[in-house]
Amino acid sequence: MKNALGRDVPGHPYLGLQPIERIEYKQTKSLKEDRKDKVHYDLESFIKTLPLEDNMTLSFHHHLRNGDFVMNQVMAEVAKSGVKNLTICASSIFPTHAPLVSLIEQKTITKIIASYISGPVADAIGEGKLEDVCLLQTHGYRATSIMSDETSIDIAFIAAPACSPEGNITGSMGPSSCGVLGYAIADAWYAKRVVAVTDFLVDVLDPEIPACCVDDVVKVDRIGDPDGIVSGTTKITRDPVGLRIAKSTAELMKATGLLKNGFTFQTGAGGISLAVAKEIHALCLNENIKGKFASGGITSYLVKMLEDGVFEELYDVQCFELDAVESIKRNPNHHKMSAAKYADIHDPDNIVNQLDFVILGATEIDLDFNVNVTTGSDGRIMGGSGGHADTAYGAKFAIIVSKLVSSRISVVVDQVTTITTPGETVDVLVTDRGIAIHPRHQALIDHLKATTNLPIVEIQTLYQRALALTGIPEKTQNLGRIVALSQYRDGTILDVIRQIDTAE
Structure with missing residues (x-):
């Protein structure tokens, strides 16, 4: 059967963003003193x-x-x-x-x-x-x-x-x-x-x-x-192109009007995302802006922002670096939280629902702003949502940051290989060759064009610019059996992942 995103799924299809029918959980364990040696x-x-x-x-x-x-x-x-x-x-x-x-x-x-x-x-x-x-x-x-x-x-x-x-x-x-x-x-x-x-x-x-x-x-x-x-990409990019993207992202954030005293923020651990955090750190210090909290997986950059007074608090579901491990031991404003407090859909006060901004990466983003961080363009599994889809849903402004073309591969495609995060929860893509804002934000697009020099373009324009650099890529079509399902934060199925062809 087809879901709301046009993907054939075996059952429980994603129907688009729906009202949440909240449930109460049954708790079978009680908090009591237990002195037994186990x-x-x-x-x-x-x-x-x-x-x-x-x-x-x-x-x-x-x-x-x-x-x-x-x-x-x-x-x-x-x-x-x-x-x-x-x-x-x-x-x-x-x-x-x-x-x-x-x-x-x-x-x-x-x-x-x-x-x-x-x-x-x-x-x-x-x-x-x-x-x-x-x-x-x-x-x-x-x-x-x-x-x-x-x-x-x-x-x-x-x-x-x-x-x-x-x-x-x-x-x-x-x-x-x-x-x-x-x-x-x-x-x-x-x-x-x-x-x-x-x-x-x-x-x-x-x-x-x-x-x-x-x-x-x-x-x-x-x-x-x-x-x-610290395995993985938890180091800030030194690439001038990535740094330029970060600078544009910070300028965009300021122009939205949401970057003000009391703002809330989360960033991924990729190199460009961390560069955005560095830009926001400097901007807030220069303009005396103090945020309420930053959240998610915590890096040394967010720890430094807390210590410098850019944020009042950190809400931490996992430590990405050893500096964060040390910070949470000694700083009373660096708080531990559970995955449920972070992003349980049935908790209206979860942390992701309180975010103003989230900065995220993408393997692919398509013309409908659907994002893939689960597979490569060849369909090979290389990750998964983690908190990507959770934070994109909860934040007022979900920003994808990426080079438009890397190693002759465009981040913008006509259709993503695998849908991890539905486009209706993504607000903007910032690249080195232009910024595309979801068309549902037409008033913001008009405002930015009138008041800033930011290179605002349609996502179709970015796609054409990428094709001019890469040519039309050959599509990998895996026709094998379904080996994995991409499940959304409401339990519905966004997409399927099929067995890859390993024949030489």
Whole structure:
């Protein structure tokens, strides 16, 4: 069946932005003192005691990002039990999780639910090795689906940087400190059984996850390498073209009238997005503008803006850099939050709904402003929404920043390969060869043309400019079976991802 974006999907189609029918979640765990010692000192022996069965769902968080050891450690022992057809519900999967590929091939793992997947596991899914269809959710909807029991977790394994013998957990202590455990909160409160895996046993006085949520604590030598937290693009661009895009974006933000005292802001961790943060930092200091908060995955640039008084507060769902890990330990205005507080669609006061601006990247953006950050133009899985679609929906002004052409590939296409974020929630594209604003903002377009020198053009113009540089690209059409679904923050299906053709 076709959804509102014209994509053929197998069911539960995206119907466009709809009124939200809010639901109440059933909470089965109560906050109470729990002094029981729950510690086990051998992971292999402990896994043997678990009542593992075929078709179970096991969950993991990704706060150690590409430095995580726990998913590989646990799944190696689980595989020894001989169970099959497991679902892995992981907030994200990185290249370090390559050992999962063999478990996929052996049918130990037959389904994956995640918000972001890159590396060998992504390739294995794209090649059709995963028996069931992978579900790529937003960060907000992952929490929603767990709390509503749409995703029922049998055992949650929580990498715990610090944990007390009773099971109180924090991300802000220990040799593997990652700062925040926002994506593990829903798992801890709603999984049938919760196992904390830690390399640092200590009394925890201010836990993010209280002992009443935790059934077992397993001590291991190491849960990860915190240097892996900074994996990926968390460095500001030095490219003059990217810096020019950032400068234009800051000028655009100021011209909207939203950049004023009390403004709220989020930026991705890509090089150009971080350059925008740097421009806004300087602008706010020069013009004495003080924002209310910045949010999301927190980088060192946002920490510096907090310290310099540009923002009153930070709301942090995950730390992208070690400076953020240290900041949240010592700065009382740097707050931890859960994925649900960040972006649960059923919480009208969630943080994304309070954003004025969000700065995001794109692999592709099409003439209807639909954005792809899930696959390459060849259909290979290379990421996922994460918070992209959540923040684009919530923010008053969602800005995509990108070079128009990179490595002879245009970011603007007639139709994106995979829809991650629907165009009706995207407001503007800023490139080095012009700025395209969604036509629903005609009054703003007229205002900017009359009052600024910003190069405002239609997105069709950017597309034609790109084609003049690249020529008309050949389209890759994957006709294999559906291997993954792109799921929107309301649970509907935006698009399908098909098995790639690996023939030479």
